[in-house]
Amino acid sequence: MAIETELNLSLTPGVASRLAKHPLLTAAKPIRQRVVNTYYDTADQRLRRERVIVRHGRLGATSLSSIRREAPSQGRQAGHGEWELVGTPGELDFSQVKDGTLRHLLESVRAELRPAFTTSFTRSAWLLAPREDVRIELALDRGWIEAEGRRQAICEIRLELLSGVVADLFSTASELQTDLSLHPEAASKLLRGYRILAAEQLPVVKALPIEINSGMSAIAAFRTIGLACLKHLQSNEQGLRESDNPEFVHQARVAIRRLRSAIRVWKPLLPQDFVSSFDPLWQSLARRLGETRNWDVFLAETLPSILLAFPEGDEIIRLSQYARKRCVINREAARVALKSVD
Numbered sequence: 001m002a003i004e005t006e007l008n009l010s011l012t013p014g015v016a017s018r019l020a021k022h023p024l025l026t027a028a029k030p031i032r033q034r035v036v037n038t039y040y041d042t043a044d045q046r047l048r049r050e051r052v053i054v055r056h057g058r059l060g061a062t063s064l065s066s067i068r069r070e071a072p073s074q075g076r077q078a079g080h081g082e083w084e085l086v087g088t089p090g091e092l093d094f095s096q097v098k099d100g101t102l103r104h105l106l107e108s109v110r111a112e113l114r115p116a117f118t119t120s121f122t123r124s125a126w127l128l129a130p131r132e133d134v135r136i137e138l139a140l141d142r143g144w145i146e147a148e149g150r151r152q153a154i155c156e157i158r159l160e161l162l163s164g165v166v167a168d169l170f171s172t173a174s175e176l177q178t179d180l181s182l183h184p185e186a187a188s189k190l191l192r193g194y195r196i197l198a199a200e201q202l203p204v205v206k207a208l209p210i211e212i213n214s215g216m217s218a219i220a221a222f223r224t225i226g227l228a229c230l231k232h233l234q235s236n237e238q239g240l241r242e243s244d245n246p247e248f249v250h251q252a253r254v255a256i257r258r259l260r261s262a263i264r265v266w267k268p269l270l271p272q273d274f275v276s277s278f279d280p281l282w283q284s285l286a287r288r289l290g291e292t293r294n295w296d297v298f299l300a301e302t303l304p305s306i307l308l309a310f311p312e313g314d315e316i317i318r319l320s321q322y323a324r325k326r327c328v329i330n331r332e333a334a335r336v337a338l339k340s341v342d
Contacts, residue, residue: 005161007173009182016155019140020124022179024172028126033060035141037119039193040092042112048194050105054092054113067097067106117147117193121154127162128172134164136172145189147197156185186234204247205235207254222266229259241335246296249289249334256286288337292330299323 011019019025040054041047047054053068065085083097094110097103121143128136137160144151161169176182187195194200210228212221233255239248260282267275303323310316 005166005169007159007169008156008185008188009159009173010156010185011180011182013142013155015180015182016140016142019157019180022176024128024130024175025126025138028128030124030126032122032124035059035119035121035123035143037189039116039118039190040113041116042109043114045116045194045198046109046112052102052105053190054106056092065092067094067102069099069102117145117197119143119145119154119189119193130168130172130175131164134168135162136160136164136169137162138172145193145196147193148199150196150199152192152196154189157182184234186231186237202239202243202248204239204245204251205232206251207232207258218266218269222262222270225262226259229255229262232258237338241338244331246293246300249292249296249331253286253289253293256282256289260286285337288330288334292327292334295323295327295330299327 020030035057037055037057040056051070053070054065055068056065057063066082067085068082081099085093085096092106092110092113094103094106097106121141123139123141125137125139128138130136137158139158139160141154141156141158143154145154159169159173173182195202208228210225212224216224233252236248236251236255239245240252260279263270263275263279263282303320306319307316
């Protein structure tokens with residue numbers, strides 16, 4: 001099974017219109033194609049629960065169906081098993097799936113499968129060669145995700161490492177970020193499609209168990225833990241930016257606290273410039289989120305007790321108004337901090 005190494009970044013339509021003028025792209029000629037993917041599932045979303053993706057896609061004039069099974073507890077950039085189905089467009093021939101257990105599952109729900117949602121976008125792809133022996137594909141997708149008469153815009157880029165090392169991928173992203181406002185996109189088109197289908201609210205995401213073992217090097221273990229903390233933070237970031245639910249702030253603080261703890265534990269083994277550059281940034285964001293969390297707790301837990309003890313008086317009214325004002329101010333400051341290029 002192939003291992004994909006990629007970064008997914010969102011951007012505004014205005015930034016997307018300037019992308020082709022970036023120095024990294026001016027020497028490359030883009031290939032543009034229309035992409036339409038229809039995802040299938042049962043009415044009760046059995047395939048989603050089983051982490052199975054059944055998709056019929058059209059890429060330009062090419063039509064192809066595919067089956068993919070994602071590994072549990074892995075991020076979208078992990079390895080996965082995928083089978084392309086050869087045959088009449090729109091017909092799903094599950095006999096071509098080599099995994100017997102998966103094939104049995106698919107055959108058992110065949111009669112219940114129906115189109116769940118569609119992604120439809122124009123893809124502009126550039127092949128970048130930032131240095132010798134390094135090749136990175138940059139794909140800009142602009143279009144829509146549609147389900148049950150609802151739709152959400154797509155405006156994002158994917159950087160896929162074709163040859164080179166992972167550091168080359170991050171170096172390219174950093175160079176793009178110097179001139180363009182890009183943001184990590186934690187939710188895949190697939191996940192967003194299911195959320196639109198079910199009209200789901202943004203979920204508060206708690207930390208998942210992290211799997212490490214004695215066969216890992218110390219740095220590999222740190223990387224695994226660090227990436228899990230970042231995923232935890234990114235999974236709650238949109239909710240923090242768009243919702244007043246205090247649990248998003250709480251989970252973001254938990255993610256940063258765990259990450260900073262890992263940095264302190266591994267500090268003797270980490271590059272000094274890494275620690276000196278990143279730990280103060282996380283500390284600053286943690287402090288900002290801490291102020292927001294303090295006022296959330298005051299409003300939810302402390303203030304009701306004060307109101308019970310002192311139910312009357314102008315001072316109580318002023319205290320309530322002040323607390324709510326501080327909550328709004330600190331929440332907005334936290335959102336600004338999340339958008340900071342620092």
